[in-house]
Amino acid sequence: MIRVVARRVLVAVALPIILVGIWWSVTQSSTDVFWPPLSKILSSFAPTWFEGRLTSDVVPSLVRLAVGYGIAVIGGIAAGTAIGSFRMLREILEPILEFLRAVPPPVLIPVIMLFAGIGNTMKIAVIAFGCAWPVLLNTVEGVRSVDEVLRDTGRIYRLRRRTGLAKIVLPAAAPQIVAGARQALSIGIILMVISEMFAATNGLGFTTIQFQRTFAVPQMWTGILLLGIIGVVLAFLFKLVERRVLAWYLGIRQTQRKG
Amino acid sequence: MTTTPVSIDAAGDRDRTKFNRDRPVLAVEHVQKTYRSRERSVEAIRDLHFTVQAGELVCIVGPSGAGKTTLLRCIAGLLPVSGGTVVFEGEKVSAPPAGMAVVFQEYARSLFPWMTVRQNVILPLKEKKVPRAERARLTDEALAAVGLADSHDAYPWQLSGGMQQRVAIARAVAYEPDILIMDEPFAAVDAQTRAELEDLVRELWRRLGVTVLFVTHDIDEAVYLGQRVLILSNRPTVILEDVAIDLPDDRNQLETRSDPVFAAHRAHIYGRIQEAKRGTAPSRPSSD
Numbered sequence: 206m207i208r209v210v211a212r213r214v215l216v217a218v219a220l221p222i223i224l225v226g227i228w229w230s231v232t233q234s235s236t237d238v239f240w241p242p243l244s245k246i247l248s249s250f251a252p253t254w255f256e257g258r259l260t261s262d263v264v265p266s267l268v269r270l271a272v273g274y275g276i277a278v279i280g281g282i283a284a285g286t287a288i289g290s291f292r293m294l295r296e297i298l299e300p301i302l303e304f305l306r307a308v309p310p311p312v313l314i315p316v317i318m319l320f321a322g323i324g325n326t327m328k329i330a331v332i333a334f335g336c337a338w339p340v341l342l343n344t345v346e347g348v349r350s351v352d353e354v355l356r357d358t359g360r361i362y363r364l365r366r367r368t369g370l371a372k373i374v375l376p377a378a379a380p381q382i383v384a385g386a387r388q389a390l391s392i393g394i395i396l397m398v399i400s401e402m403f404a405a406t407n408g409l410g411f412t413t414i415q416f417q418r419t420f421a422v423p424q425m426w427t428g429i430l431l432l433g434i435i436g437v438v439l440a441f442l443f444k445l446v447e448r449r450v451l452a453w454y455l456g457i458r459q460t461q462r463k464g
Numbered sequence: 465m466t467t468t469p470v471s472i473d474a475a476g477d478r479d480r481t482k483f484n485r486d487r488p489v490l491a492v493e494h495v496q497k498t499y500r501s502r503e504r505s506v507e508a509i510r511d512l513h514f515t516v517q518a519g520e521l522v523c524i525v526g527p528s529g530a531g532k533t534t535l536l537r538c539i540a541g542l543l544p545v546s547g548g549t550v551v552f553e554g555e556k557v558s559a560p561p562a563g564m565a566v567v568f569q570e571y572a573r574s575l576f577p578w579m580t581v582r583q584n585v586i587l588p589l590k591e592k593k594v595p596r597a598e599r600a601r602l603t604d605e606a607l608a609a610v611g612l613a614d615s616h617d618a619y620p621w622q623l624s625g626g627m628q629q630r631v632a633i634a635r636a637v638a639y640e641p642d643i644l645i646m647d648e649p650f651a652a653v654d655a656q657t658r659a660e661l662e663d664l665v666r667e668l669w670r671r672l673g674v675t676v677l678f679v680t681h682d683i684d685e686a687v688y689l690g691q692r693v694l695i696l697s698n699r700p701t702v703i704l705e706d707v708a709i710d711l712p713d714d715r716n717q718l719e720t721r722s723d724p725v726f727a728a729h730r731a732h733i734y735g736r737i738q739e740a741k742r743g744t745a746p747s748r749p750s751s752d
Binding site for chain 2: 352353354355357358360361362363364365368372373376379453454456457460
């Protein structure tokens with residue numbers, strides 16, 4: 206058992222270690238200003254981020270991401286459930302949704318800046334707008350494709366609309382909703398950074414761009430590393446939530462694979 | 465079209481209806497169903513007319529494609545009829561009525577996979593506002609009755625097909641319906657399990673006195689289970705014959721199935737269905 210775990214850990218970390226090793230050795234004697242040695246980047250990591258910027262830049266960024274993402278997930282599920290449940294609504298909204306979805310969220314930043322300024326509201330709005338689409342569209346699809354027999358069962362036992370929604374429709378659509386939320390999370394991280402590159406006074410993206418503009422190259426690299434780490438940690442947290450929410454679904458898939 | 469007179473006082477007086485064995489619990493009155501789309505219309509059910517008395521166990525048997533599932537969905541109020549009416553406990557059915565439970569063929573799609581066995585059984589009771597202690601008792605009893613007293617906390621997909629269908633039956637039984645409708649419930653389980661489940665249905669029916677309407681394509685199953693067997697024709701569906709099964713109430717897989725009466729019924733129904741399949745077009749039966 207322990208050997209199996211050890212092997213899996215080894216397989217998972219082998220490639221990253223090799224790549225970091227290559228990076229380290231290739232850049233070790235580098236004098237290129239834009240490609241500083243990895244050792245230099247790592248040694249400037251702690252002073253760059255852990256002496257004040259954690260609270261002044263990293264936390265504000267993450268809070269904006271959390272709020273924007275939260276709005277997108279809740280709003281996307283709510284709107285998606287309504288649209289998925291009523292065919293009329295779907296037919297009316299489909300063309301508009303297709304259009305809005307095709308608009309890349311970053312181009313909305315100038316527009317949103319006009320009425321929301323350059324503060325938190327603008328950044329949260331951009332993140333929420335970008336994240337909402339995968340959640341919304343996946344929810345519509347998930348709600349629409351709830352099994353006919355499940356629906357009939359709910360009707361036969363005269364489940365009220367609310368019960369049917371909470372106990373049948375949403376759980377049945379959950380695998381698709383979660384898939385949408387996962388997609389939205391990576392979009393959210395991208396938009397968190399981009400929204401800060403346009404106009405901001407703090408944040409991860411802002412600081413990283415600021416380093417680049419002032420030729421603080423090793424510090425710029427640490428910003429990129431930190432963003433990567435945040436992405437990995439968020440993905441891991443997402444997986445934990447997914448395992449709880451979709452325990453039944455993962456269980457079914459596992460029994461199917463075995464049988 | 466003639467309609468059978470339906471006593472009006474039955475409405476809202478469930479108890480009296482339940483124990484009055486002379487009044488039909490379910491009256492299917494000249495029901496027709498035609499599926500219409502823009503291009504064409506398909507006549508699925510031409511004319512079905514029959515009643516089920518309280519406490520009866522009636523089987524409906526017909527060749528595949530006879531519109532059995534369509535009929536069942538019409539009776540259950542899941543599908544609007546194109547003509548005629550379905551009357552359940554004195555009231556016209558337009559949506560699934562209270563007092564009716566359905567066990568579907570596709571047990572894996574009818575149970576909620578995100579709920580445990582117990583949660584599956586108890587949910588309709590909560591929705592019916594059955595008091596807490598009462599619904600716990602009903603759930604315990606129903607699961608025990610189908611032989612799943614040990615599986616309360618399992619998830620349906622952890623169980624075998626036969627056991628999953630037992631959960632669906634337990635859910636229906638705990639709901640305390642006045643009529644239990646079963647749509648080819650055992651078509652997807654193996655023969656051994658099937659025999660066990662057939663006996664379970666007979667046992668539950670005798671013990672609980674619930675009215676059962678059992679739809680199947682299996683002639684043996686229909687004769688073994690039913691007090692009456694309604695033979696359906698091919699599409700567009702009519703009832704070819706209403707056969708009373710004069711087998712004793714105590715039935716078991718071995719003796720009943722080798723009983724000459726069983727064999728005679730089986731042969732007769734088999735013949736009628738073959739006729740129907742060969743396409744001796746069913747003429748519109750005269751209205752009675």
